[in-house]
Amino acid sequence: MHDAVVIALSSPILVGIYKDGLLVEEIKDEGMSSDVLAEIFDSLLKRYTFSTFIYAKGPGSFMGIKVTYLFLKTLSITKKIPLLACDAFFFNQNSPIKAVGKLYFVKNSSTIEVVPLNSPEIIGYKLPKNIDLEKFDSDNLPYYGIDAVG
Template identity: 75%
Template sequence: MHDAVVVALGTPVLVGVYENGVLVETIRSEGMGSDVLAEIFDPLCKRYSFSHFIYAKGPGSFMGIKVTYLFLKTLSIVQKVPLLATDAFFFNQNSPIKAVGKLYFVKNSSTIALEPLEAPQMNAFVLPEIIEIENFDSDNLPYYGIDAVG
């Protein structure tokens, strides 16, 4: 059995397939999650049987978070595969994540805050070479961090 990890908080969309916790396949797409997730998962679901779907639940792009959650939640229900999640900081070495304007999400211990930063050092999202299922949570609801602007 395999696990699929999805980081779709913007461009690029990253999907990793893990076997026994080791990354065996990486898909990187410059498209938007709404356009590419079905295209990516169609052949993957034909080649692999998944035991978990895992995603970065935020913070990040509102649309990226929503689309990824809805897509994976639906796939999870249809295939009867658990959906797990973690915050996006797991995939960018805990560096700031752009919010709006000069505001950035930062993680201090287990708290995520919104802070004004000037030219922060931001790391790209990457898929880890090795994962442990224990690092992911069944609390898989999206984390937006801030309310939608109305």
């Protein structure tokens, strides 16, 4: 059995396949999550049997978060495979994440805030070489961080 980790908050989209907690395959795709997730998983589901799906639930691209959640939640329900999640800071060494304008999401301890930053050091997302399922949560609802402007 394998676990799949999906980070679709920006480009490239990253999908990692893990066996016994170790990364065995990494997929990078520059496309949009709405275009490529189905293609990626069509191929993966033919080659692997999954025990868990994991995704970065935000903050990040609203559309990336929505599409990824809906796609993986649907797979989770139809395939009866648990869906776990964590915040995006787990995958970028806790560096700031672009919100809007000069506003960035930052994580202080367990609190995520939106703060103005002039030129923050941005570290891209990276799949870890190994994972521990204990670090992921069954609270898998998307985290948007800020409300839509109305």
